[in-house]
Amino acid sequence: MTESTPFPDGFLWGGATAANQIEGAFDEGGKGLSIQDVLPRGILEPRTPAPTSDNLKQTAIDFYHRYADDIALFAEMGFTVFRFSIAWSRIFPNGDDEHPNEDGLAFYDRVLDELERHGIEPLVTISHYETPLAIADRFDGWISRKVIGLFERYVRVLFSRYGHRVRYWLTFNEINSVLHAPFMSGGINTPVAELSKTQLYQAIHHELVASALATKIGHETNPDIRVGCMVLGVPVYPLTPDPADVLAALETDHANLMFSDVHVRGRYPGYAQRYFRDHGIELEVTAADRELLAEHTVDFVSFSYYMSVCETADPAKRIAREGNLMGGVANPHLAESAWGWQIDPGGLRVILNQFWDRWNKPLFIVENGLGAHDDLVDGPDGPTVVDDYRIAYLNDHLVQVGEAIRDGVDVLGYCTWGPIDLVSASTAQMSKRYGFIHVDRSDDGTGTLTRTRKKSFHWYADVIASNGATLEARSDGCGVRSASDEPRSPW
Numbered sequence: 091m092t093e094s095t096p097f098p099d100g101f102l103w104g105g106a107t108a109a110n111q112i113e114g115a116f117d118e119g120g121k122g123l124s125i126q127d128v129l130p131r132g133i134l135e136p137r138t139p140a141p142t143s144d145n146l147k148q149t150a151i152d153f154y155h156r157y158a159d160d161i162a163l164f165a166e167m168g169f170t171v172f173r174f175s176i177a178w179s180r181i182f183p184n185g186d187d188e189h190p191n192e193d194g195l196a197f198y199d200r201v202l203d204e205l206e207r208h209g210i211e212p213l214v215t216i217s218h219y220e221t222p223l224a225i226a227d228r229f230d231g232w233i234s235r236k237v238i239g240l241f242e243r244y245v246r247v248l249f250s251r252y253g254h255r256v257r258y259w260l261t262f263n264e265i266n267s268v269l270h271a272p273f274m275s276g277g278i279n280t281p282v283a284e285l286s287k288t289q290l291y292q293a294i295h296h297e298l299v300a301s302a303l304a305t306k307i308g309h310e311t312n313p314d315i316r317v318g319c320m321v322l323g324v325p326v327y328p329l330t331p332d333p334a335d336v337l338a339a340l341e342t343d344h345a346n347l348m349f350s351d352v353h354v355r356g357r358y359p360g361y362a363q364r365y366f367r368d369h370g371i372e373l374e375v376t377a378a379d380r381e382l383l384a385e386h387t388v389d390f391v392s393f394s395y396y397m398s399v400c401e402t403a404d405p406a407k408r409i410a411r412e413g414n415l416m417g418g419v420a421n422p423h424l425a426e427s428a429w430g431w432q433i434d435p436g437g438l439r440v441i442l443n444q445f446w447d448r449w450n451k452p453l454f455i456v457e458n459g460l461g462a463h464d465d466l467v468d469g470p471d472g473p474t475v476v477d478d479y480r481i482a483y484l485n486d487h488l489v490q491v492g493e494a495i496r497d498g499v500d501v502l503g504y505c506t507w508g509p510i511d512l513v514s515a516s517t518a519q520m521s522k523r524y525g526f527i528h529v530d531r532s533d534d535g536t537g538t539l540t541r542t543r544k545k546s547f548h549w550y551a552d553v554i555a556s557n558g559a560t561l562e563a564r565s566d567g568c569g570v571r572s573a574s575d576e577p578r579s580p581w
């Protein structure tokens with residue numbers, strides 16, 4: 091850290107993606123189907139019985155064939171980390187195959203070669219909303235304990251193949267999202283209306299045990315490996331100071347925090363045990379499960395951050411908002427994106443402090459970004475997108491990361507979501523764009539897939555080159571004040 095920037099030397103700067111949202115080549119190289127192949131409209135509509143050709147993810151942005159050029163663009167921005175996921179169905183096309191698919195493994199060797207060539211640290215998500223479809227169809231996803239064994243087989247292959255060249259691993263993307271999207275997040279085929287709480291929490295328990303098992307195998311493979319959990323990070327504010335609202339916010343918080351509490355502390359917290367008792371949830375938890383959870387806790391906590399939500403105990407005030415899976419009650423103080431996601435840079439500082447105070451584990455922001463409509467225009471140096479709105483969003487969030495670092499929070503790094511335009515998870519659109527790099531593809535599937543640098547591309551390159559010194563604390567950027575104009579001090 092220097093006077094001009096709070097970001098420590100070695101802070102990891104980069105971007106994050108998921109296989110199903112970028113790779114395409116859905117049936118190439120021996121790949122099997124995944125649950126994403128039957129979600130052509132994202133999570134908002136139910137799955138289809140079989141794959142349909144209107145699914146943009148079948149081609150996505152063709153990273154499978156264009157990875158070398160895309161990684162070169164990331165390197166041009168100065169990335170020091172790139173988060174991507176491995177498609178489980180590329181490695182085990184049917185989920186329970188006896189041997190892994192060598193073509194699938196070789197693809198990720200090539201991706202890692204390219205990252206190494208550019209000195210970019212890989213950050214690998216083992217399971218990012220892309221469970222092999224056969225596991226959903228034959229076992230009802232994570233409801234079945236058998237899936238722990240299938241996951242173990244997959245994880246052992248990944249660590250033995252890549253464990254000496256990948257240091258940072260994440261087990262399940264946004265593991266707490268299974269509460270809101272059981273099929274996408276947990277491969278659970280049973281419709282939500284028929285899914286009992288016991289089934290849902292049994293599936294969650296199996297994922298938590300599988301995550302601990304992956305941590306164990308990672309550490310045994312290579313003691314330098316660092317395994318993190320990955321949660322949907324959402325600060326929950328009471329809608330009003332009414333103590334009933336404060337308690338409602340605490341309960342929503344608990345429902346989310348339980349996942350990282352188990353990952354970090356190695357056991358179910360008291361409030362979770364009470365919830366299970368109060369709701370007649372009886373889980374099958376073996377002595378071996380308990381031991382795995384207790385002994386193989388994570389090295390760091392990673393999370394996505396897009397928004398905060400409000401909570402209230404008053405049903406009349408529950409005005410729902412579209413949101414990143416969690417929805418939530420609208421906050422009257424915040425603006426929102428074109429997709430109704432409320433924008434709250436200060437919430438990122440809040441959650442960084444909350445997580446640090448709670449667990450004292452290094453934190454990694456592995457997703458943050460603005461989904462927006464972009465227009466390609468002619469600039470002095472050729473086509474571009476003048477995405478000042480994206481620059482403002484990212485600037486203001488990064489300023490808050492800096493504030494949290496000044497607060498003493500240990501932050502390993504920051505990845506924007508979708509450094510290159512990709513297919514949206516919730517709506518399966520191309521037009522919901524996050525990237526620094528524009529990809530010529532429309533929602534109807536037309537387009538040349540040409541890559542074009544946006545204005546934000548050059549902005550992020552400067553941020554990285556200066557290790558954050560070029561970030562600007564803007565007056566409307568939320569909650570950044572100098573000590574002299576502090577309006578009040580609680581100290």
Ligand code: BGP
Binds near residue numbers: 108394457461507522
């Ligand atoms: C997170 C997912 C990502 C990503 C992001 C943005 O929940 O981990 O896969 O897609 O949200 O969401 P969306 O694509 O729906 O805009």
